[in-house]
Amino acid sequence: MTVTYESWDTRLQRGEELARKAETTKEILTFYVQLLRAQREVDEFLRTRRDWLPSGSLVDDLPVIRQCLPSVAYMVEANGPALLAEEAQNLLSAPDDTVDEMLLTYWRTPTDTQFFAKAVLQPYAHWLAESGGRPIDRTFESNERHCPFCGGRPQVSFLQIREATSESGNRDLICATCTNNWSFRRVACAHCGEEGPTKLGYFQTPEYDHIRIEACDTCNHYIKGVDLTRLGFAVPLVDEVAAPALDVWAREHGYTKIELNLVGL
């Protein structure tokens, strides 16, 4: 199977399109578009460096990676919500040691509350995969519910038709850490692996025809699923951010998201 790597350009264009059409979600999407733009800058910075490829050991790659932080931090300082903007300001004046520590902590133990490290390391890990490397200075859980490349948790799930003859789509999960995808069982909880149909619920609103909540009553976690068989030009990582009403609904019904996205939903 050939792996295709979705470009930051593709994501940015989809974000811009959704932001143009957005009404209630305009603010969230405008910020996310600016973030995608900053991440594309990081990606370009990394892939255009002469005689350099990511080694997969973040400790060794830090001299390059820490230079990526300002792209994201300046954007957030100017456009982000107050608390995040303040954090950006602090990071911009922080010594290298502090920035390195933040990046390494996230790399070793990713969490969805570490906004800056997640935003900077997504393009790093994405390029590491695309350039043929692999993470070598971190240990991670290896089971089907974690990314086989980097051990990250799933950010979003999506359905697509892989073979022209198959009627039902195949399901993939997208990694929150490296943003690449891996295939997963169609009917199973992406958090605990539950397969019992009575324990798994799917919820949709007419507002988003191609996005649904996939919830599990065994572990009370949920993930959003994007159905590319209904909307082929959707970009799961981006369309997921553009449907915050579903997150509100899921939270109100007692479900916890497996991994918060970069806008904190």
Ligand SMILES: [Zn+2]
């Ligand atoms: Zn990954």
Ligand SMILES: [Zn+2]
């Ligand atoms: Zn579950």
